[in-house]
Amino acid sequence: MIKRMKSLPLCHPQWSDPMTILKAPLAGGSPLLTRLSRLTRLDDMAVEALQTAARDVRRSPPRRELISEGEPIRERYALLAGWACRQRILSDGRRQILSFLLPGDLIGVCQHSNPLAATTIIAISELVTCPAPVADPGSALAEAYARSAALEERYMLAHITRLGRFDARERLADWLLETQQRLATTGLSVADQFPLPLTQEMLADALGLTSVHVNRTLQAMRRDGLLILRQGMAFLPDRDQLEKLVEYKPARVSAGGENYATP
Amino acid sequence: MIKRMKSLPLCHPQWSDPMTILKAPLAGGSPLLTRLSRLTRLDDMAVEALQTAARDVRRSPPRRELISEGEPIRERYALLAGWACRQRILSDGRRQILSFLLPGDLIGVCQHSNPLAATTIIAISELVTCPAPVADPGSALAEAYARSAALEERYMLAHITRLGRFDARERLADWLLETQQRLATTGLSVADQFPLPLTQEMLADALGLTSVHVNRTLQAMRRDGLLILRQGMAFLPDRDQLEKLVEYKPARVSAGGENYATP
DNA sequence: CGATCGTTTGACAAGGGTCAAAATGCGTGG
DNA sequence: CCACGCATTTTGACCCTTGTCAAACGATCG
Secondary structure, eight states: OOOOOOOOOOOOGGGOOHHHHHHHHHTTSOHHHHHHHTTSOOOHHHHHHHHHHTTSOEEEOTTOEEEOTTSBOOOOEEEEESOEEEEEEOTTSOEEEEEEEOTTOEESOOSSSSBBOSSEEEESSOEEEEEOOOOOTTSHHHHHHHHHHHHHHHHHHHHHHHHHHOOHHHHHHHHHHHHHHHHHHTTOOBTTEEEOOOOHHHHHHHHTSOHHHHHHHHHHHHHTTSOEEETTEEEOTTHHHHHHHHTOOOOOOBSSOOSOOOO | OOOOOOOOOOOOGGGOOHHHHHHHHHTTSOHHHHHHHTTSOOOHHHHHHHHHHTTSOEEEOTTOEEEOTTSBOOOOEEEEESOEEEEEEOTTSOEEEEEEEOTTOEESOOSSSSBBOSSEEEESSOEEEEEOOOOOTTSHHHHHHHHHHHHHHHHHHHHHHHHHHOOHHHHHHHHHHHHHHHHHHTTOOBTTEEEOOOOHHHHHHHHTSOHHHHHHHHHHHHHTTSOEEETTEEEOTTHHHHHHHHTOOOOOOBSSOOSOOOO
């Protein structure tokens, strides 16, 4: 296997404009609150804490390294707007993107003391973050965090299956469905349409392919009416077909209630 | 991609004998206690709880499904002896093994209420399990569980990188190193030698390859003096070489102390 | 001693990688 | 407003790693 060693592209050009990023997610409350309240019933205290936290926003430019692999984790953020990713880079330049972080996701929240970062996290587009409120053991917020962590585990397991047993087209289909669904949870995707601020090379690094092959596969999918890409937006015209292709099932984390109404 | 549909082999023949499985791990205390006490300093209460739990052992035959994907998780076990795996099977028969569970590992321990199993878990060899003691929030045991969960996340992330960016030889090398190290933590590997109760097909299903290709790659590695396999035991004669091949770094989860002495 | 399961081999096919160059799009500075 | 520079997408030709299919071989077990 020949190795490559070159600069790593990060952000889709269309998405350098923070305005574009901000307007959708912040309308109608923080995406963090939205997402967590779909995972469990939040009480007033939790909602209060989340709303307070969401007032203390910070911005990070694209390419900024939020957390570095192996370093102690100091702060816990929530992502309010923009995309980030967890990645690992090998010494010969190969890169694996382990997961994408979307608005509403938590960063650096974990249960044990003196945690070290498992992976580097970098901003893909311009980000808006806020501190993640601390959750007392037993609180509704703690339950929400735990379910959020469980969901993250599902995504990792799904990713392992994608990389281990899916071919290129299946990987893309499955990833698109999952991503669309995650975005829909915070209102960032409507009618199977959603922003996709990634280069094909990033997609390749996430899906264990080369950018050339991602390109060809995307073209084939467009030809087959499975996908439309325009100006950094994706649209899935034939969701059924895609779902059939990969036996897609949305991730569920706990029995009984999920999908609680936003308070 | 042509699909396959056939019976799924589970256990290496050499390992049907429970005696073989039992003698090593149970010598010198439960592997669960050993492993957790290397993750954090356990207090007397935790040690007590773990020792009590370890008296209530249960056995499961190979191929038994311990937990089924999507079902509510009722019990929390610790694995005391034998190997199990988490797996996902696609409707066309393709299988992905998501991770292996080794002696000392926890099964079904999670933080939120009404959890649903993320994956099916099945016994590879005959198993010995015990109930996992409940951890009060803030206790040393809770800290140990949290660190254990964090470690599990590392393994998943490493697996994603393996599948996404490593070729066949690298995947095997990396997986062998990781597995050897995990076993060494509970004293199940000494001098780079360890039991490997897997068929090449299981290895293939874990590493995203076919059994034919695993076979050929293993042969090449043996020729190159990287690996010796005999009767279900593996030996790594040239650890340095293997580590260089994949830039292997053991997983670390928290700053300051790990590797606490067993009390 | 078949039956079964796992390993090994061979011949061949194909999905995906590599390399290189052209085409496209976009932001910047003149 | 245009031209230039840079990043990204697209294309083509070629090759290699890995998958597929099939059969032989070896062990283990009733």
